[in-house]
Amino acid sequence: MRDPIMDTIHFSLANNFEELTRLMSSAEDFLRSRRVPDRTVYCVNLILEEVVTNVIKYAFKDEGAHEIQLMLSLQESEITVRCEDDGCAFDPLSLPSPQLNDSIMDCSEGGLGIYLVRQTADSVSYLRENGKNVLTITVK
Amino acid sequence: MELKVTGKEAYLTRIALSGKLDVAGEGEIGDEFRHIVEVNNTSLLVDMSAVTYLASLGIRLLFAAAKSLASSQNKLVVLNPQPMVEETLLNSGTAKFIPVTHDEKDALAILAG
Numbered sequence: 001m002r003d004p005i006m007d008t009i010h011f012s013l014a015n016n017f018e019e020l021t022r023l024m025s026s027a028e029d030f031l032r033s034r035r036v037p038d039r040t041v042y043c044v045n046l047i048l049e050e051v052v053t054n055v056i057k058y059a060f061k062d063e064g065a066h067e068i069q070l071m072l073s074l075q076e077s078e079i080t081v082r083c084e085d086d087g088c089a090f091d092p093l094s095l096p097s098p099q100l101n102d103s104i105m106d107c108s109e110g111g112l113g114i115y116l117v118r119q120t121a122d123s124v125s126y127l128r129e130n131g132k133n134v135l136t137i138t139v140k
Numbered sequence: 141m142e143l144k145v146t147g148k149e150a151y152l153t154r155i156a157l158s159g160k161l162d163v164a165g166e167g168e169i170g171d172e173f174r175h176i177v178e179v180n181n182t183s184l185l186v187d188m189s190a191v192t193y194l195a196s197l198g199i200r201l202l203f204a205a206a207k208s209l210a211s212s213q214n215k216l217v218v219l220n221p222q223p224m225v226e227e228t229l230l231n232s233g234t235a236k237f238i239p240v241t242h243d244e245k246d247a248l249a250i251l252a253g
Contacts, residue, residue, distance in 0.1 A: 003213040003235070017163055017164075020163060021163075021164055025160075039224060042224045044192065045193065046193075047194060049162055049163065049195045050195065050196055053195075053196075053197070059229065079214075091179060096251035097233070098232075098233060100233050100234065100236070100237070104206060104207050104210050105207065105210060105211065107203075107207070107219040112196045112199060112200060112232060113195075113197075115194075115232070115233070116196050116199075116228065116231060116232055119227075119232075120231065
């Protein structure tokens with residue numbers, strides 16, 4: 001559902017990877033229609049993919065269907081991504097950076113997705129609100 | 141996402157990737173890529189000039205390959221990534237284990253070194 005006044009789009013998706021593909025396509029169409037620069041589209045795509053993949057893979061302890069709410073908002077040159085899920089309380093910002101030691105054999109790339117989000121975004125914040133994880137990310 | 145083996149030499153296998161190396165793309169070529177790493181006891185030159193997007197799952201694929209190759213004294217080098225793909229690789233912090241170059245001679249020198 002698109003709100004032309006706020007230049008904001010909302011997505012509701014189930015916790016599976018087919019839904020992620022649908023989200024990515026719709027989000028890219030929205031950004032292109034607003035003539036967002038290619039580099040910013042790439043960054044937002046990367047952030048959406050990493051954040052939603054993390055939720056699908058780790059947020060839910062049961063096998064049931066869950067709803068993930070996404071909001072994408074444009075304000076001048078800044079884009080805000082807000083992701084809400086009703087999974088287990090988890091602050092992705094608490095994850096340590098990937099352990100990239102001197103020898104590749106000692107390295108672990110766990111946490112790479114969230115690390116990339118932090119490297120790509122201008123700001124990332126997390127809060128637990130009304131039993132939901134709420135992650136808000138901005139990109140310029 | 142497509143994977144093509146573009147050359148095989150005594151110490152080197154050349155691969156060209158094209159498309160988006162995201163969750164879906166990794167699902168399409170991941171098994172073949174891992175199989176090539178497993179069965180060829182050679183270093184790997186991965187031409188990424190036609191890869192338009194790279195997410196963490198794709199980086200994990202490259203990283204796991206580089207780690208596996210290192211255990212047999214082989215290497216993996218990425219050739220000619222597009223600017224945003226290269227930036228993503230550099231942002232991931234894995235560049236010291238996955239050398240990136242835009243010069244094939246440099247790539248071959250790294251692999252031979």
